[in-house]
Amino acid sequence: GKDVKRFKPGDHVGVGCMVDSCQKCSACEEGHEQYCAEIATFTYNHVDRHDKMPTYGGYSEKIVVSDKFVLKVPDGLDLKGAAPLLCAGITTWSPLRHWKAGKGSKVAVIGLGGLGHMALKLANALGADVTLFTRSAGKEQDARRLGAHNVVLSTNKGQMASVQGRFDLIIDTVPYVHDLNHYLPTLTINGTLVLLGYVGDLESMLSTVPLVMGRRSVAGSVIGGIAETQEMLDFCGKHGITSDVEVIKIQDINKAYERMLKSDVKYRFVIDMASLKAT
Amino acid sequence: GKDVKRFKPGDHVGVGCMVDSCQKCSACEEGHEQYCAEIATFTYNHVDRHDKMPTYGGYSEKIVVSDKFVLKVPDGLDLKGAAPLLCAGITTWSPLRHWKAGKGSKVAVIGLGGLGHMALKLANALGADVTLFTRSAGKEQDARRLGAHNVVLSTNKGQMASVQGRFDLIIDTVPYVHDLNHYLPTLTINGTLVLLGYVGDLESMLSTVPLVMGRRSVAGSVIGGIAETQEMLDFCGKHGITSDVEVIKIQDINKAYERMLKSDVKYRFVIDMASLKAT
Structure with missing residues (x-):
């Protein structure tokens, strides 16, 4: 509408996984709308908090959204490749930034899919030393092209043993039930494994030994806030990163x-x- | 021996859970000897790294230890009550400090035993708002005397529902297998539950839902470093805290x-x- 000042007709803009949130809880006030105490209005498969209509996400031809939830896509970014930045990009960017990945830090990514390939690109561009954990031997070349400095076959005991105590941060993108116990000992003291892909009960039993004996953490994270989504887009514009x-x-x-x-x-x-x- | 400059005969000193460590790995260099890459020499049930003799801990009449691993007990602290500070005290102090408990933060303690009662005292003295989770209705009076501002019966659904999303930090002192899924939703966004008491496989399955949907963490911690043990003793001396x-x-x-x-x-x-x- 005419009250929108931040954008003008013809701008390239994007809408991510959220179109609204309560905008008054402490999470919203801190820019973490994804953790809104009243639950954000998601762009798809949700119900709009004003008109109670369902949201259809990327299958919509048109969308009405508060300008606060609209992101500016930097000039020069290919729009097709930029679209997934608003989901896979921010979902991996947010934990990389929250746990301070950058020069001097060692980051591992579990799984090379939609999230994993963005995690490799973004962690590499942030200056981290980047390793891919994969179960598929054939992914090495692609992983290196996408930004991995090392590739570890998680099914190979020798390769797993060689990275014990190595990673400050593990970005776990696996979207199905899996066993974390293989990965936790590859964290440094104070290291964190952050779950992005799997929402449900973990198997097997989680052993607390690597947590207690190394002050390690298992955490989770979901997409990211609006301000950090813009930060990610601007970073991608600067570094020429798309999906x-x-x-x-x-x-x-x-x-x-x-x-x-x-x-x-x-x-x-x-x-x-x-x-x-x-x- | 005569080369020891930091102490003189007659000083009240203490030895904690460690008598030695490699003193050259990155954990040791950062003052986290408890996470020594070569594993610290523990005061009990361990083997001395020099003379290969067993260590007998608190059952010893005499002990030989490098002065680096000797702590000064502040004047005025009752020695009987100060002794457990070197184990239960530092084990609860280290995570309280690492996760920055203090004024304005809300800390919960699970379990009122040797560790739990120290966690209440220390968190209270650090200025935090302190809650005890217990399964025993009879512990309320003692908990309040020890520093708890609130007591929550973890078997009571209504009481548990009333503290959803409340705690920045949960100090979990339970030393046997237990289910974390009841407690994780009581953490704030970005909150951490830190396991101190249980080393083994957790039951039931850990649900990742509260982790992912609130950027919450499950972490572990064991005792504390020598420098922070001295910091804790000095704090206890100042605040008159003993076990x-x-x-x-x-x-x-x-x-x-x-x-x-x-x-x-x-x-x-x-x-x-x-x-x-x-x-």
């Missing part, structure tokens, strides 16, 4: 869904919404 | 052990080693 995407037509969505289930995507599908008009 | 102890004769050790198994001790047994001469 590796495959652009698909809306008509191919079922095929893409099946390929996603087989982990056959490098590394994010982006739907060209212009294709909707062809139906 | 609540029952002094026993060495001849009563088996009876004390049985009472300890029944949690029938308030809150630490201290052995009067002079009684050893009577055998």
